Amino acid sequence: MKITVDEPKCVAAGQCVLIAPEVFDQRDEDGMVVLLTEAPDADQHEAVREAALACPAAAIHVADS
Structure with missing residues (x-):
């Protein structure tokens, strides 16, 4: 798995941190x-x-290896 984040799309909701700290x-x-x-x-x-x-901003992208 490889993760990329589209930082300009991030709205700082913090859901990702709550789910996968x-x-x-x-x-x-x-x-x-x-x-x-x-x-x-x-x-x-x-x-x-x-x-x-x-x-909520769909800023996290996951690609399976």
Whole structure:
């Protein structure tokens, strides 16, 4: 799995951080998404997919390897 984030689309809702905190974070100054890892471990894949679906701006893109 490889994750990319379209940062300009991010609306700082924070759903990704709530669902997959080991993979996503938010910048303190503006709440924008921070991708902690582009290739998470297999045990994180389900949460990452859920986070991508929950993103109100559709800013998270997931590609299976």
